[in-house]
Amino acid sequence: MLDPLELQVFPSCYNCISWSEDGEIAVATGEYVQVLTPTPPSKREANGNASHFSSTDWHTTRFRANVFTVSEWPIMFPQPRDRFSVGAEQSMSTVVGVAWSSPGLARYRRSVLAVLTSNMVLSIYALIGTQGKWTRIAIVNKALESHFREDVGNDTPRSPKSNVRSFTWTPPLKIPTENLLLSGPESRWGIALLAVTNDDNDMVFLKVQPPAVQDASLDTLRVEAVYSVSLPVKYDHIVQPGSVFASALQSGVRTLSLASGPWLYHSQQSEVNDDGPLSATLNVAGIQETKLRVVKLNFELEPLMDVSGNEPSYNLLFNAVENTAFPIQDIGDFHLTGPIHWAHKIGSDRMSIAVGGVAGLALINLPAHIYSGQNVEDGDTDSHYYPMVENSMYGIERTGQGHYGRISGMTVAADPDTEAQILHFGTVGGYAAIKPLANGTEIDAPTQAPWNYQVEEVRERFDIDRDLGGLAVSRIWGLSSTHGLMAAAVTLHPGDMVEYRTNAEDRVTIVFSTASGQPVHPESVPFLRGNPTNSIEFIRERRDVVLQYILGTANDNGAKRTLSSKVLYAAACCAIVQSQNAELLSNARGFLERLAATSGVDVTDEVAKCYAPGSTIDAKSADELNAPSADIFEKCEVCDTGIAWYSAQEAQCATGHVFVRCSLTGLVIQEPGISKFCSKCDREYIDEDLITLSPANDTQQACKSLSDVFDTCIYCNGRFRP
Template sequence: MLGPVELQLFPSCYNCMSWSADGEIAVAAGEYVQILTPKQTTEKGANGSGSQATSQNWNVTRIRVNVFTNQEWPIIYPQKRENFSIGPEQSLSTVVGLAWSPPGLAKYRRCILAVLTSSLVLSFYDIGPQGKWSRVAIVNDCLNPYFKSLVDDEELRLRKFNIRAFSWCPPLKVPVAEQRATDYSVPPSESRWGMYFLAITNDDNDEVLVHTRRSTDVTSVSPYSFEVLSHTSVDEHLEDYQTTQPGTLFSSALKARTRATSISAGPWIYQPTRDSTSVCSALGNVAITWGTKLKIVRHVITLMSADQQTSAAVKYKVRCDSDEDTTSHGGLPSNYHLTGPLQWLYTDESFEIGLAAASFAGMFVLRFSRAAYQGQKAAGQVQVKEFPFYETTGVGMGDDPPRHWEQTTAMVIALDEESQTPILHLGTVGGYTATMTLSGIQQSYGLPQAPWKRQLENVREQLDIARDLGGYTIARIWGLASCDGLVVAAITVHTGDSIEYRTSAEERTTLIFSHANTELTESDLVLSRPVPDRSPDTLRKQREGVLGYILFVENGDYSRLSLSRKLLYAAACCAIVDSQNEKVLSQARKALDWLASVAKVDLADEITKCSTPGNTIEAKSTEQLNGLGQHLFEQCAICDAGMSWYSAMEAQCAAGHLFVRCGVTFLAIQEPGVSKLCSRCGIEYLSEDLVHDELKHTCRLLSDVFDTCPYCGGKFQA
């Protein structure tokens, strides 16, 4: 699976690729985006060889992203020259940028795909129940109402809600106190997955921070909501822009056309809260390439409890204070010239944070101490070093090799899983590659080549030999992405001795893979996913965690029970049948005692069986099913017979009809089309969106807690 993969496309932009935490690779290809999803395979081998064999291990989906309705993208008529350009307004909406969100934002805690088109529209794409990708939200829609109250000029607002660049911020996870080993409570989703923020720049050179969340209300018009937290202008005064002679007409025209082209969000650093009502506070920086200059905008996020909010989905009220940091990058030379992407280099435990900025024929690296990153003024806390790029072949004048002048087209951070060291990988349009670590910022010698450089040369040489070009071939790097310690590079090869002409049928892009700091080995050519441990003892221990959460809900105070009584009875019966934990069995007895007193049902048989583990519960009689306990006991949907309890994984009625039990509610799944599956281990669950009885509210509450498979950690699929 990790061998070279050849795709029939040509990239439409630099940084053309993104790799999600779920393992999906998205590649920008003009009017389309191609998504590669790894197939579920555990075999140690593959039929065929080369890119043909590895391509068969990926599911390739192509989605068209340049088709908008008039409501999604209104028609813009010609405006004044200052606010209108025939480029974005009349473009074909080809892809100019894309990135997967951090995991947890999309449904079933997957990653959402954000796609920026040349029409300056940023859209979200997600996969539906039938496996069809579709547009689910447009970020630009939140900018117009926000700036409408701030800008009176309608024509100027056109530039305010056009998006030039974007970057996902790292998820902001709300700290929680350490829980006791006997506590079965689960931290909230904001602590497990975090809160999601999107940093964007518009056509008027404003940096805007947007809080993004997924709506859990099925009646909501859009599945995603956006809240603009702050905006900061990154425009400079005309006399400070030193690319040209200040005061000239050319300088004025150049200043008016200068745009923020690249953006990258740095890590969040938690700070003590100043207000006693605040939950937590964190600081983060966003680096922006404005023209050829570097800008850094500082954001301070403060979370406050939102108990008075009308929506139950909004648990925290977010307050953001933003301003431009003019001191952190003051050590850069006044004549530096940024031409490419930006990338932050850090780990959560590192004492220093690096920022790599691609420049003309090289790269600048800023090294921040944690104090300098937070804006604390101290001398010598920000170190700046330039790394010029040199050609690896050829001889220049004197002792120095010739400089490499091609533009940097891609940067990515890959984490070495063994040493937990972040490694920067970069590539240029001319095929130059390099890697660097935080400790390598102080080195005086050149940057080492990337571990995937040899594979790039192999692909280039294959074209050279096939067409007998005598070495006149060129390899171009269009994008880099990383996931779980692996790096993938998107490259194309071209003839170098003549003008190249190719049709759409001849377009080819090759994806090559490597580890963060080493090349691939023979065993890596086929990536085998580990099989989850499905042994009875392991499943029983994992089930006890689910049972503990249900039985200990509200700390055992069932008078405030938010779950259905039918679920509570099923959890108690499952503990009797499957659990060997004395504490869980004791709590199951308390739950049954409460149910017997509230529902006025005879549960003496179940209560007596809580004393010893490994018992079974016979099916209820017709009189019991039609009596006061009809809302507690399970009944076969086919023959109306009672359901016996002998297993936590399956159920059988008195007439012999067999059903699978849900992995969380432990209720029998008796109807087709009301369940979801774990994409990794295949365990079946009742879907909170498909059940239509009294269990819908209960399933929705449990889906927020057990949003991934509690037995293997896999993501769900419809």
């Protein structure tokens, strides 16, 4: 079971919690961000509690987010009214928003964390170094300053154009594998985009790219604006639109509560030309004043001709406009406050958008052609507004209790079994409900959330401990979901008195549930369960896939031919020791024969054993290790003796020193501190960024090339950690 988790902190904003695909939970807690990382399954299995996940199985760390250097946040003295925000400039820069990106931006293809503070600075954090220190690696405001350089005056260090009011990550823009223009990380992890709004109600889309070379001590993201669109304020609740009063009201309206919809890919390829341009559409919705505004971002990949060297063979084109086809008028009479959440089932031609309002929830179900900006047809959309009413029984009479607190958290979790999309939301008054999202008409009203019983259990304990006589109340501060799971951040308060609380009494409880509201079993969670199987057949099969790729590069005359002879020799020896695949052994024999013919190195014993799978390879003698071109053979750095091949997991030299082999390359790991580990199965790999400690530069390049292709664990697909 995944037990509720209690933290000695207090939330500093609504939507205070974010859950990454790697299982890391970030909570906004005033000046700090609390990060919870699940213990690797291998360590829990060693402790004998693999089927139970308690609070001790979370690694808790925090970092301070309101400390800036002068270059990051210049000192700004009082400015004219249009440029100076007293609240932002004099605030403690507390955290007002956190959100994880999709995987692929940080080191080891992990997620980065975007943190918005009350001084309107949006920072991006990632784990840096082997000690796992959270470090600010980018500031989005600098990209906004560069994008609006002509509109930003030189007489002030900041302007409304560079102040970030709200933000949201978009889903990764993935290029289909059948398109041959992209064959790198953009196909597997996608292109990361960040949508932000500023004080001038501009919505800006920024592309976030990982650095070209990742270093253990320094890691910076490249953030650049790709397109912006202005959203002029439409204030319809005033009598005289051109009055001074109207101008004062309009100047205070901001676009907040951003949420990104999914990417819809459009096929523009013809039967004659299979390399036609690739295009996609995405919508981002926000709340401006009390109205919904939707911006459509169009993407097109343009192939380039006559490309030479390492230059990209494509060009990314973006264009953003307001989506006027969106049926905003269907919910125009409702007072919307946010948050917003989109829901879309893969393969379906319809999607839903849920928007929080005063004492209710607005839900719009629309087809894909409206999402793409085409004209609206009668009957295409279904719009409903559900009041937040909790039904209860008093004797034989059924009554309804209305809730008027704003929605403070909203998320959509997909049931892994039925793939049904279920909307979860909660209010500051403790009202929690769910709403299944179908492709048809949404008529059924929301029902009480099944996970609310966990909140009630925590509330009752709080009530009994403080003798409140049943008057304790709970408040929901945020919801987040991943892999079909849902997490809710809840605080408890006395309901019959003025609350006095010191920092020592700060508490927030995180409760977990499945999409359907059932308790969470760790063995059903991808990042909580270990390797699905450790059988010899499974390990051998996965190794054969990697070895086939490595040895296949020896016969490849294209760009893949970058591996060193040392890595290729290790792959051939690994195939001899472990593999039973005749084709793989034939490739190993072919490489060894070519190696002997070109370099003159003696590999007669290895070639002979290619006909006898499962054989062992003896350690080389001193004369063989000192022969020309003998650098492909492994030598113990402790005693300078040869290392035998008898296993693909470990190695031993002639005098008995034992080492671990890299799970990807098969090379011996002899130096301390150059390894990375799988966060799920704890297998050890050579860290391609730390192997610079070794003088073998060709081996370093080979490890980098292989790590670009196999950037997750080859056995369990888990991401790496230092």
